[in-house]
Amino acid sequence: MKHIELSRRHILGAGAALAATGLAGCAGMGGGGPSIGKVVVVGGGFAGTTAAKYLRMWGGNVDVTLVERGDAFVSCPISNLVLGGHKQMTDITVPYSGLDKHGVKRVKGEVTAIDAQAKRVRLADGTQLPYDRVVVAPGIDFMPEQIGGLQAALDSGQVLHSWKAGPQTVALRKQLTDMADGGVVAVSIPKVPYRCPPGPYERACMIAGYLKTAKPKSKLLVLDANPEIQSKKALFEKAFADHYKGILEYRPNAELKEVAGGGKVAKLEFEDVRADVLNVIPPQRAGDLARTAGLVNINNRWAGVNWLTMESTAVPGVHVLGDATFPAPAMPKSGHMANQHAKVAAAAIIQLLKGEAVNTAPVVMNTCYSFVTARDVVHVASVHQYDAADKTFKAVPGSGGVSAAANQVEGRYALAWAQNIWADMLA
Amino acid sequence: MLHVSRLAAVLLAAAAPLALAQDANLGRNLAATCANCHGTAGRAQGDMKPLAGMAAEKSLAMLADFKSGAQPASIMHQIVKGYTDAQLKAIADYFAAQPAK
Numbered sequence: 001m002k003h004i005e006l007s008r009r010h011i012l013g014a015g016a017a018l019a020a021t022g023l024a025g026c027a028g029m030g031g032g033g034p035s036i037g038k039v040v041v042v043g044g045g046f047a048g049t050t051a052a053k054y055l056r057m058w059g060g061n062v063d064v065t066l067v068e069r070g071d072a073f074v075s076c077p078i079s080n081l082v083l084g085g086h087k088q089m090t091d092i093t094v095p096y097s098g099l100d101k102h103g104v105k106r107v108k109g110e111v112t113a114i115d116a117q118a119k120r121v122r123l124a125d126g127t128q129l130p131y132d133r134v135v136v137a138p139g140i141d142f143m144p145e146q147i148g149g150l151q152a153a154l155d156s157g158q159v160l161h162s163w164k165a166g167p168q169t170v171a172l173r174k175q176l177t178d179m180a181d182g183g184v185v186a187v188s189i190p191k192v193p194y195r196c197p198p199g200p201y202e203r204a205c206m207i208a209g210y211l212k213t214a215k216p217k218s219k220l221l222v223l224d225a226n227p228e229i230q231s232k233k234a235l236f237e238k239a240f241a242d243h244y245k246g247i248l249e250y251r252p253n254a255e256l257k258e259v260a261g262g263g264k265v266a267k268l269e270f271e272d273v274r275a276d277v278l279n280v281i282p283p284q285r286a287g288d289l290a291r292t293a294g295l296v297n298i299n300n301r302w303a304g305v306n307w308l309t310m311e312s313t314a315v316p317g318v319h320v321l322g323d324a325t326f327p328a329p330a331m332p333k334s335g336h337m338a339n340q341h342a343k344v345a346a347a348a349i350i351q352l353l354k355g356e357a358v359n360t361a362p363v364v365m366n367t368c369y370s371f372v373t374a375r376d377v378v379h380v381a382s383v384h385q386y387d388a389a390d391k392t393f394k395a396v397p398g399s400g401g402v403s404a405a406a407n408q409v410e411g412r413y414a415l416a417w418a419q420n421i422w423a424d425m426l427a
Numbered sequence: 428m429l430h431v432s433r434l435a436a437v438l439l440a441a442a443a444p445l446a447l448a449q450d451a452n453l454g455r456n457l458a459a460t461c462a463n464c465h466g467t468a469g470r471a472q473g474d475m476k477p478l479a480g481m482a483a484e485k486s487l488a489m490l491a492d493f494k495s496g497a498q499p500a501s502i503m504h505q506i507v508k509g510y511t512d513a514q515l516k517a518i519a520d521y522f523a524a525q526p527a528k
Contacts, residue, residue: 336463347452363456363509363510367464367506383509395509396510398508399505407501413501416474423467
């Protein structure tokens with residue numbers, strides 16, 4: 001231990017000396033020495049914001065620029081509560097300005113290309129940002145071409161996905177409140193893998209809860225392309241039966257084939273379902289930038305990564321985080337996991353910039369809370385340790401699990417989780 | 428073993444030994460897996476338990492009780508089983524060294 005303290009002191013001393021002679025990096029770097037490298041982070045979601053903050057917090061003198069096209073972070077987790085009428089958009093919106101005190105430089109803009117040869121990120125307005133390493137956290141984009149008529153229905157706003165929180169959340173809430181009592185709402189769930197495995201079932205509970213209170217003659221059809229509920233199955237089945245009997249009808253193996261009738265008809269394999277509000281969660285793939293940057297190398301959908309560093313297995317120097325990655329076994333696409341990816345990447349990038357060996361035993365974990373009523377919540381949790389032999393994360397046998405039953409204590413924890421993870425990213 | 432200790436001696440002699448640098452970040456990296464709920468560096472907000480500044484013996488006793496089931500929990504009894512005792516010790520030591528505010 002003494003040796004470490006000595007070498008730390010040595011490094012700090014060296015930094016102070018450089019600062020005194022005017023050789024330190026730019027003002028506000030806060031690292032007490034010259035920059036050890038430039039990192040550009042693309043995407044201000046759960047992964048990108050965490051990476052930017054932790055690179056600065058842990059790296060000190062790493063030059064970090066976050067590029068994001070939106071004005072503020074809007075959280076998908078808790079957004080189903082907005083649909084249910086229990087939360088407002090302001091409750092799930094967090095400004096990016098909290099990153100300023102960490103010395104993260106922020107650029108608002110749209111990244112159009114990553115030139116891995118020249119090590120430059122290009123923006124739509126022509127700006128070019130040089131990097132030593134780049135972090136790409138583009139989340140997901142949709143594959144509407146897999147469902148007939150869906151692209152046009154989404155473009156016209158007749159059908160909403162609301163699977164990226166923001167204006168789509170507001171618009172779906174409005175469709176629900178505008179609907180007359182006695183109407184039919186249908187939610188279409190794509191085959192796995194998709195972002196947030198329990199999310200569609202939480203959404204079903206929130207919509208059904210709203211109908212139960214405000215429009216009790218209405219119905220909710222849950223059209224699941226999968227053969228069964230994909231997460232917390234028994235807990236959601238119980239919630240459907242206990243709270244939403246007669247309102248919510250769950251249909252497995254109900255894959256959406258086509259959207260017709262001005263966005264009011266969901267065509268399944270053997271029947272047509274008419275709905276006043278049709279919410280289609282489309283099939284998903286890695287976000288557009290992962291594709292244009294050549295990072296998509298698995299199933300033509302996802303970006304493969306080296307789990308020790310989160311570096312792309314397709315393009316050197318590019319680290320891919322979050323939902324865009326091809327996951328390790330039993331690893332969910334979740335905001336929580338994206339935040340964990342970011343910490344593995346931040347630690348590794350700092351070591352790579354310094355020419356040090358990277359951590360060979362990273363750990364990530366996931367916690368996901370779902371509201372089944374406005375107050376009752378169920379969780380699923382897992383812990384994943386890196387397996388050196390198989391070069392992937394593996395869920396630890398005997399760890400993790402789900403709630404014994406829906407409960408209000410976890411209702412409080414769920415909101416505290418959101419408060420703390422948003423702060424971990426952005427405060 | 429002789430080979431290993433010779434290597435260790437060489438590393439110790441170096442100005443910035445890689446193996447030690449890695450060990451120095453072990454607790455930090457592991458503790459960061461707790462931050463989603465318990466706050467950055469254990470400085471939690473709202474209804475979550477803050478861990479920053481908590482004596483390591485206290486956290487370790489709590490974690491052991493979660494692991495054994497002596498302390499009922501909503502979720503920690505499941506999460507704690509994903510970490511080795513050595514990892515829990517590194518996490519507890521890290522949080523103990525963090526300022527509470």
